[in-house]
Amino acid sequence: MRPRHLRRRGTLAAAATTLAVLCAGQTLAAPQAAAAPAPAATREARTSTASEVHATEDTTARAIAAALTDPAWRARVRQAALTSDEVAVTALADGALRTALATADRRIAAAKGLAPDVGPLLRLRLGDPSMRGALTAGTEPWVAAATSDDGPVTAYDSKGRAHTLDARKAPARPVYVVDIDGSRALAAGLDVLHEELARRGVRSADPGPESKQARTSAAAAGFWTTRITAVSLTDDQEPWIKGDAEIYTLVTGFGHDGKVRVDPVDMPYLDNDGTVYRPQQVLVNWSSYKYDLADAVMMEEDGSTNYRDLAKAIAAVLLTVTDQGAYVPLVNAVLDAIPDDWWTDDPDYVDSWYTLARADNGTRYGARGNGWMTLEPYFVQEL
Incomplete structure (x- = not known):
């Protein structure tokens, strides 16, 4: 069995690699400097922005879920989520995962037309106060990206499996939500x-x-x-x-x-x-x-x-x-x-x-x- 600190490093590095690979295929829409676009062009830019932000949040959720197999990281995130309404998750991470989350932060900023020095935008929070008891008791949390509509919610467990949740009814299982610092x-x-x-x-x-x-x-x-x-x-x-x-x-x-x-x-x-x-x-x-x-x-x-x-x-x-x-x-x-x-x-x-x-x-x-x-x-x- 590998020593604990080596297992932890491998888990977080694997999660960071997952995030980097999943983000690599995404293309940022460059800010338009020309005159106001025609309605069709504006719609395309709007769709590109939404897709970029949502895809980055989703890949981040999967990477964070994968990293929860590490006991130390899991405990650190649980403590932060129970003591704060929102967690600056990029600062909470370390090593390769932190680097990958910082890259995701910059990707989101660019998609929203913001300066690259706006600072960390990714946040993590517990989906609903009703989940605090189960999280405190040690129930394994899932991780989901904040959605922009009323459709089903996709949450990921630490093994990378996707689970579909009702957007209108909070589940009994604790769910960490990856969102933006609005x-x-x-x-x-x-x-x-x-x-x-x-x-x-x-x-x-x-x-x-x-x-x-x-x-x-x-x-x-x-x-x-x-x-x-x-x-x-x-x-x-x-x-x-x-x-x-x-x-x-x-x-x-x-x-x-x-x-x-x-x-x-x-x-x-x-x-x-x-x-x-x-x-x-x-x-x-x-x-x-x-x-x-x-x-x-x-x-x-x-x-x-x-x-x-x-x-x-x-x-x-x-x-x-x-x-x-x-x-x-x-x-x-x-x-x-x-x-x-x-x-x-x-x-x-x-x-x-x-x-x-x-x-x-x-x-x-x-x-x-x-x-x-x-x-x-x-x-x-x-x-």
Whole structure:
């Protein structure tokens, strides 16, 4: 019998080799630098992104499952999964497996149109809290990739066998879910969205909590904003294998130059449907807009969004909208910019709010009926 440390090294190396071999046949879609693609080309790019992300997650799940034959690795992952909601699995691994997981991280970042230095994106979590007891008791866990639809879930055991699970009913057996760090991906993605929109002629404020324009205005005399005092989304009964939602909102209107602008707003606190959040978050900075009206389209990052493709699609439509001397709602233009095949799951369209007014003070329900926000005018005082 081989010594334990040699068996462990062989197990993790074999899992890493499996991941490397399975990923080797995948081809990354290079970011498009040309003008906005035709609908067919956009659909192909979208399909390529989704396939690349999902395939990489799936091969990662198989590799991690294979590595669970090593007792030390199995114990390390179990301890991490029981003590944390999400585990940075690349950092948890070592040797050849860690190298292979790092390669998978970079592959996912490239498929999503993110910079290679975005950092580790792969995460591992326990599929459902109900599985904690069985995992603690020593039941062998399976490993599955987070799916982007409501179809069957494929989980792998340590021998490489595939098992089909019901997406709507959590199994009794513990299942580790390989997913993407949505918060990290969304934050980096909104940076890309801002840069790409600006490069294509659609002005956009920085997606951080305070834009440069806002700081300049505040230094001068202060400015009016619309602030969210409460927000909630309807329970949509998503499958157990999906994690928390990663919500962002595209605020649109006409800038002072009469051209359409898009300001992405990250809403990292909006994790769960059916919960009322009270963020006191600024949604609209009115100093950026020509009119006292703006629109908002709320979206969910669900793993397979390529932010460069999203920016190209939006810019291609919004650049055709011109200022007619009166406010024109832009929600429909944004929704029309999203290709038909994006309406399956990624990125999810959550809801939209037409003609938000600077004077709005109260609860506004979304046009889709999937959410509501309580808004109030808020003046950012000069420092």
